[in-house]
Amino acid sequence: MFDWLHTLFSRDLAIDLGTANTLIYIRGQGIVSNEPSVVAVQQDARGGKKVLAVGKEAKEMLGRTPGNIVAIRPMKDGVIADFEITAAMLRYFIQSAHNRKTLVNPRIIIGIPSGITEVERRAVREAAANAGAREVYLIEQPMAAAIGAGLPVTEPSGNMIVDIGGGTSDVAVISLAGIVFAKSVRIGGDKLDEAIIQYVKRKYNLLIGERTAELIKMGIGTAYPTDEVMTMEIKGRDLVAGVPRTLTVSSDEVRDALAEPVNGIVEAVKLTLERTPPELAGDIADRGIVLAGGGALLKNLDTLLREETGLPVFLAEDPLSAVVIGAGKALESLDILRQVCQPG
Numbered sequence: 194m195f196d197w198l199h200t201l202f203s204r205d206l207a208i209d210l211g212t213a214n215t216l217i218y219i220r221g222q223g224i225v226s227n228e229p230s231v232v233a234v235q236q237d238a239r240g241g242k243k244v245l246a247v248g249k250e251a252k253e254m255l256g257r258t259p260g261n262i263v264a265i266r267p268m269k270d271g272v273i274a275d276f277e278i279t280a281a282m283l284r285y286f287i288q289s290a291h292n293r294k295t296l297v298n299p300r301i302i303i304g305i306p307s308g309i310t311e312v313e314r315r316a317v318r319e320a321a322a323n324a325g326a327r328e329v330y331l332i333e334q335p336m337a338a339a340i341g342a343g344l345p346v347t348e349p350s351g352n353m354i355v356d357i358g359g360g361t362s363d364v365a366v367i368s369l370a371g372i373v374f375a376k377s378v379r380i381g382g383d384k385l386d387e388a389i390i391q392y393v394k395r396k397y398n399l400l401i402g403e404r405t406a407e408l409i410k411m412g413i414g415t416a417y418p419t420d421e422v423m424t425m426e427i428k429g430r431d432l433v434a435g436v437p438r439t440l441t442v443s444s445d446e447v448r449d450a451l452a453e454p455v456n457g458i459v460e461a462v463k464l465t466l467e468r469t470p471p472e473l474a475g476d477i478a479d480r481g482i483v484l485a486g487g488g489a490l491l492k493n494l495d496t497l498l499r500e501e502t503g504l505p506v507f508l509a510e511d512p513l514s515a516v517v518i519g520a521g522k523a524l525e526s527l528d529i530l531r532q533v534c535q536p537g
């Protein structure tokens with residue numbers, strides 16, 4: 194195929210296959226889709242599975258489904274917990290980004306969690322190939338996030354990126370288009386939500402769902418005290434009386450609830466700094482640490498990291514989109530693509 198023909202007709206894609214959200218970028222157009230990585234599946238009596246809904250529609254169903262329907266997050270905890278459903282989800286997102294009218298099979302770059310195994314990588318590649326990809330490239334999410342945040346990853350200088358996603362937080366030091374040292378911990382937004390659920394249960398005997406916990410975190414969650422204490426009314430089920438109940442929680446309480454997992458992220462950053470070769474550590478002291486991923490939006494997390502490390506800390510311009518924007522930049526530039534992506 195002539196290259197200009199390919200450029201004209203194919204719709205090359207970059208995908209951030211995240212544990213919480215899947216984002217799609219079309220070459221020349223930018224981000225075209227941003228949906229939760231959730232699939233609603235109906236199970237029949239013989240164990241067969243039928244996909245009922247994907248994305249936003251499926252997320253609304255989380256915790257609200259009757260017995261034979263389950264809303265699944267197939268990538269929970271930064272690993273592919275369910276291959277079949279992950280493949281179905283990827284196919285759905287690719288096809289909807291193409292409006293089902295693929296003219297030439299596209300080139301696809303997929304941002305994957307850094308901790309996944311070779312078997313899982315193969316599963317992602319196969320799923321993309323089955324969905325019609327002509328060439329598949331994989332890029333590790335921290336590398337993509339660093340490119341998306343505008344860090345000069347191909348230069349011989351140390352850059353530190355902390356990508357806090359739904360399932361994992363990845364801390365990476367990047368230089369010369371390679372990851373020099375990386376630490377991945379299974380602490381991300383999901384663990385923060387879980388910590389809020391446990392706290393409210395222990396302190397108030399109130400059971401709240403994952404969605405409510407996430408709203409509390411996004412509304413009044415903080416990693417470091419804010420000037421004013423915030424409050425929020427929350428609803429759940431009283432574990433003693435068994436009836437719905439409403440109560441008010443404060444940002445101080447939520448910070449207490451989040452302290453342990455937030456500290457786990459801080460420790461991962463400190464450990465990575467300790468393991469960084471001295472020349473690169475010097476670069477990081479000058480340039481600072483860049484935060485990306487939705488978890489980076491937790492209020493005052495940057496302040497806490499600044500206090501704990503004594504280094505400058507910056508938030509990527511659009512933390513939730515940094516990975517897909519970085520993968521998209523690799524798609525637009527063959528030069529970056531060759532340096533940072535692994536061909537499928």
Ligand SMILES: Nc1ncnc2c1ncn2[C@@H]1O[C@H](COP(=O)(O)OP(=O)(O)OP(=O)(O)O)[C@@H](O)[C@H]1O
Nearest residue numbers: 211212213214358359360361382486487488490491
């Ligand atoms: N304002 C906010 N405050 C705190 N957390 C937030 C905020 N907005 C989003 N999040 C959290 O960010 C997480 C999702 O981030 P993101 O989309 O970057 O993850 P992902 O890329 O899907 O996950 P992973 O990198 O683990 O594969 C969710 O846990 C969500 O609750």
